[in-house]
Amino acid sequence: MSNEQPNNPLHGLTLEMVVTSLQERYGWDGLAQRIDINCFKNDPSIKSSLKFLRKTQWARDKVESLYISTLEQKSPWERAK
Incomplete structure (x- = not known):
């Protein structure tokens, strides 16, 4: 059995990479509008976001889902970067 996950868009990415990418794209205010959690709204x-998301699976699932949907919105040229 292989460990590779070619169809998993999160394969090889750390949670920090996902959060950083989303923060750069939407900013904290944009993230707070899309996912209503305090670590995006208060300071x-x-x-702090990583600390919360690592212990709160439902919130992490929402962040990962937003990342995947954001990735799907990008053109293939942007994804190749």
Whole structure:
């Protein structure tokens, strides 16, 4: 059995990479509008967000889902970067 997951868009990405990418695209305000969690609304930082998301699976699922839908919105040329 192989460990590779060619159809998993999150394969090889860390949670930090996902959060950083979303924050750069939407900003903290944009993230808070899309996912209503305090770590995006009150004094947000990558570090505090990661701490919360690592222990709160439902919130992490929402962040990962947003990342995947954001990835699907990009053109193939942007994804190749």
